[in-house]
Amino acid sequence: MTTTALPPVAVEQPPAPRVRRRRAGTRVSLGRILGWTVLVIALVGTLFPFYWMVKSALTPAADIVSDAGNLWPTNPTAVNFARVLGLLSPEETRAAGGSGASINFALYIWNSVVYCALIGFFQTLFCAMGGYAFARLRFWGRNGLFGILIAALMVPGIFTLLPNFVLVRDLGLLNTVWGMVAPSLLMTPFALFFLRQFFLNIPRDVEEAAMLDGAGKIRIFWRVVLPMAQGPLITIALITVVWAWKDYLWPLLIGRDESVRTVTVALGVYLQQSPNTQPDWTGLMAASTLSVVPVALLLIFLGRRIVESLNFTGIK
């Protein structure tokens, strides 16, 4: 009986909230519509430049004027991607609207990947070691030393950039991968600060248990602490990799040579080589698209992680 009596009750209950909700709904609906309109405009405003970039990349160079106002290329083509990736012969490239100068974005992307991977891996590892020591180990002058290291956060990049350039030049490392990654390979104050903060906040119990089992500090760090810190380590590595991918000024100074040229430097060079009066827009947009693809993939696969990492890297 009780079970059969329940449904009617359940049916009778909703009307009251529904009326209330509707009333509340109509009261704010204008504001809601306005709010959503702003968000949709922001969304479209964010995506449209990317859309236009891809659209222009798919436009044949010959159609650049006639298609300038069209939302879709009349004769979509992949030839611009083929030529900036260095897949076509100089004659074919010239026929497709290029200058015939050698452009090989496959190589530049590879160079950027190497650059980012080296920096992302080693900086994260070394800053994790350092951060752990500054958070957990006891040694003379620990806090003073940490304060000095963190003070480097306040020094703008251009100040250390000039002497670092001269140092790398004097060491004969211009146009080498090691010269390019050297200043970021061992540490950045930000990564060190961030990881120390994390190690300060994890409970000591597990480490102490391992210590009682006779494990040394180094063993504890490798076997116990690092696995526990996986999340923050991936977060900091991701941020480091994204920043390295965006780097422009330093690779521009150190790695102009084609063999080590990164994507951003290559884009700048490409624009310079292109005639001022009529830049090779279709090729430039194809190359730009290639520079966006890796980070876009990162965002698609790790978007939630990146978005959530902002919650604590940006604020704490």
Next chain:
Amino acid sequence: MTQLGLQRTPARRIQVPRPTRPRGDGRVALFFIAPVLLGFAIFYLYPTIRGFWWSFTDYSLLADPEFVGIDNYVAVLGDSEFWNSMWVTLCYVVLNVGSQTLIALLLAALMHRLTRSVVLRTTLLLPWLVPNVTVGLVWLWLLDTNLGFVNRTLDTMGLDKIGFFTNPMLAIPTISFINTWAFVGYTALLFYAGMLQIPQDTYEAAAIDGAGELRTFFRITLPLLKPILALVLVVSLIGSFQIFDTVAVTTKGGPVNASRVIYYYIYQQAFTYFHMGYAATMAILLVLILGVLTFIQLRLLRASESQLA
């Protein structure tokens, strides 16, 4: 070996608490911090000292630095080009940080009240992940005078074309706008994260008291967001002063130095004219200015910290 190890551990366990404490983990610690220390010493400390020394010398990169006292400082302070680039940078910073912060606040508040969508947040973050060089190129194309989408649209609407990068009055506002586009999503997400930390019951209380959305925003959200607002402002301001990539790609400081920001001027002095001493001096002055600004802002931050109890 294993037997020895087993025998040794109990002995050590007894030793650890007292006698070894004062000595701490010195040797192990050195192993852990050696890479970080090395990186700091070579690429942060040494260049800082070296740059400071260069600012008192005449150094052309080709010959050794030659001591000239405070000549560089006198020259920089009397250099109208330096003051022009500082002025240009300041205009850029005000326009960029101002618009970016206001739009980001609006977007964050809307997201906070309307949606928890991760897709929306991820999309807004996309421009921040893209290299500034790419952003500069894409907007250079969109705003191109002849074939760019924006000017084509203006043209079909019967309006005059605008030289976004070629008009000296518009170069800096255009670059400010481009970087606002690139960083506003990131800033909005930082504000949004801050808003999520505000207890939900304050909003419920406000709703019961019959406060409208606008009133709630100005009376609750904004005051409670102050610490994060101040922090984000400090970070944006410092970052904004260091603009280089977008200028290097779009205008190269032109037309007629209308967009030659301080970073670009230092870069030119150092690597086009090889005036290393002069460039180092300007870099030091920039450090000082940023230091003072950060100090003031952190003071403001501390003053407002008590708001979030």
